[in-house]
Amino acid sequence: MLLDEKIDPALAAEILTLPSVNEMAELFDIIDPIAIAEVREALTRTLATELADELLAIYNANYQSEYRVEHEDIAKRTLRNACLRFLAFGETHLADVLVSKQYHEANNMTDALAALSAAVAAQLPCRDALMQEYDDKWHQDGLVMDKWFILQATSRRRMCWRRCVVCCSIAHLP
Template sequence: NKLDAYRVEHADIGKRSLRNTCLRYLAFGEAELANTLVSKQYHEADNMTDALAALAASVAAELPGRDALMQEYDDKWHQDGLVMDKWFILQATSPAADVLSKVRSLLKHRSFTMSNPNRVRSLIGAFASSNPAAFHAEDGSGYQVLVEMLTAFNRRNPPVASR
């Protein structure tokens, strides 16, 4: 249920939060309906909270339309680093089986740079701190990626790499 207009009022914030929580639960239901609901919210969102909630639900539930939505977001916001940080976090915390290869490929993304600590934190930091299943993979591949990234980042910015 869409709010009439975006307002920063306690009641409206609560309604958005409840609606977005419900959307996330629904995303794990029947895939076709979930995909439709998530896509509708993303495309009708008049604020970043609702757009990101739709993306997050799509990624978490591994919905069929998630890649298209993520690409739309990238196409629209790729020049805004702070907005793209949210996108990198969603990519890094994905439960998808190929998340590690995705994280590696995103190191070459047009919006990613090792010279920006926020980009590094949003991709590598989010992967290491918020994706325990992939980070603690039995084969050690999650640890290996972190070691590689910290080694590279330490050459550029030792104080930030130490955090």
């Protein structure tokens, strides 16, 4: 169904988007956020592996060399970034290459942040370098850096809290 070119890319992107941990938590009387997050990540990795060829085909088919703010283009970017998010949890080398390439070739903040978010969520090898590049480029813009802090704070990485404290103490925002 996802390869059906007749389906609206916005609908396909919505279909590919898993519920958040918070949305899943609403289904339970007793909430175990760690267990929910682990199950969600396992499901993401399974889908990334099982649908790798389809996801990559959709990702490549929705490449846009020019940035335009039109419904169809926004829908294609959203679908492409949803596929990238899954692909990031698949085969590590391919994920690292795709995410790095998208980040470096992004001509809009949506695509750059989608790549950065995928790198952080999947804990890809390129994650630290991309986070540093983003910081180096945008450290003077507080609103843009808010996205960076959100990614740092929501990382599943060990020692996340300590890293957030360090980030806040060395923040060089105007």
